[in-house]
Amino acid sequence: MVRILIDLRRSIARHQLAGAHPALLAVTALLVLASAVGTLLLGAAGYARDGTATDVLALVSLLWVGGRLAQSAMTGEPFLHPELFGLLPVPRRRLARSLLVVGLADPANVLLAVASAAMIARGARLGPAATAAAIAAVLLTVAVTSVLATVAAGLLGPGSRRGHDAGTVLTAVLISLIAMAGTLLPALVSALRDRSAPWLTALLRALPTGWGPDAVAAAGRGDLPGTLLPLAGIAAAGALAAAVWPRVLGRRMQGRRPARRGRGVRAGRRSPLGSSPTGAVAAKELRMWARDPVRLTCLVIALVVGTGAGVVPRVTAGTGLLLPFAGAMTVVIAGACACNVYGNDGPGIWPTIMTPGAARADVRGRQLGWLLAVGPYAVASTLVLTAVSGEARFWPWAVALVTALLGGAAGLLPVASLIAPQPLDAAGNPTPGWSIKVHIALLVVPMTALPTLLALLAGLGWAAVPIAAATGALLAFRLGARAVTVLQERQVELLQTLTRNTQAPH
Known part of the structure; x- marks a missing residue:
């Protein structure tokens, strides 16, 4: 079933992208790839303080994972819409698992893997144990982000009627924060290097996107519990999202919408802008x-x-x-x-x-x-x-x-x-x-x-x-x-x- 869905997704993508301008697609892909490579170089750079590298990697990981989730929440699954499977005699949980596996084949995951490889570059500077922890962190980050992106697309993407609830606002705020942080990235990196914003360091370490760099740093120090606990936390977040996904998929396939009352227009109500x-x-x-x-x-x-x-x-x-x-x-x-x-x-x-x-x-x-x-x-x-x-x-x-x-x-x-x-x-x-x-x-x-x-x-x-x-x-x-x-x-x-x-x- 997974192979059939991947082939179907590829065919739909080829048909929808046939009318797109090849030059625009190529330029966009090159710019994103250049950004991913630039992020990889941040992991290979040297830093005066040991903790600075972890903070910087946590920051860029937040930008990439957040951007991936924001894109999915904004555009949804562009090819395999959940509504397409509403009448198929397929168990919902089996279909949910298959769609999660199909999501792993998304080309966006390749770019995320290149950017996340900054942790491997950092781990290579700290020793074999840190390198192994970094590889595990990259694999978990890409896999969990793919699962979360699939859930975000189903929960907030087009077809979920997010325009009538708080989903649109939440998605817009997330996109805004990611765009703002990306624009101010040099200033934020300077603040992390100078330790001028301790609250920023604490926030980046506390967020799940900072757990992978934390694990790499702990492995470099020989701290086994400090290495395994963050990696286990990432895996647990992915497992929780995967457990929620069948329910989200079911709501999308059945077209359930919360009842809305009091939205009617009252007779004789005048607009404050006049009747012109x-x-x-x-x-x-x-x-x-x-x-x-x-x-x-x-x-x-x-x-x-x-x-x-x-x-x-x-x-x-x-x-x-x-x-x-x-x-x-x-x-x-x-x-x-x-x-x-x-x-x-x-x-x-x-x-x-x-x-x-x-x-x-x-x-x-x-x-x-x-x-x-x-x-x-x-x-x-x-x-x-x-x-x-x-x-x-x-x-x-x-x-x-x-x-x-x-x-x-x-x-x-x-x-x-x-x-x-x-x-x-x-x-x-x-x-x-x-x-x-x-x-x-x-x-x-x-x-x-x-x-x-x-x-x-x-x-x-x-x-x-x-x-x-x-x-x-x-x-x-x-x-x-x-x-x-x-x-x-x-x-x-x-x-x-x-x-x-x-x-x-x-």
């Missing part, structure tokens, strides 16, 4: 940012990463230089993620196209909805974090930049969404093209604040704030007007693009 077409679109957008898994994930990532990029240096290095700009960084990330909202909606654009004169209300409503979703938090975090940062000289910089970026991002949102829209795949997940577009937008959104930045560099101080407000409002209005024109002129072409090769979710 623009207000109706804005209200719909607010609901989409709160309920759609892709949008909510992006929004939470923007909030966590934007704020964390300012807070982490304060906690680890004692510098508050980035705290005033946490709101601005949040706006940049949220604006970049919003630059494909039409692509995210897919065929849902049909009502707008079929309603005469709806283009303007649709564009302006999307702009207003995004501003209401992001603006209050960005402004509040800017004011609060600037006040506690102790960097009073950055007040005009923080206020001016967040003002300019809010207007600029709101202007880019609709027009960038209509330029090369990237529809989601058949399972409702972002595609490589979507990811590339967001990364390009991460570079373009900050450029909308260039006039404000030049005014600040020229020493205008608070005088840069009205410049920021003027340029932001101008960009929001003019780019929005341009988006209305594009939407009116290319409605049919847009619908064809968003419905081309569209398949119903499995």
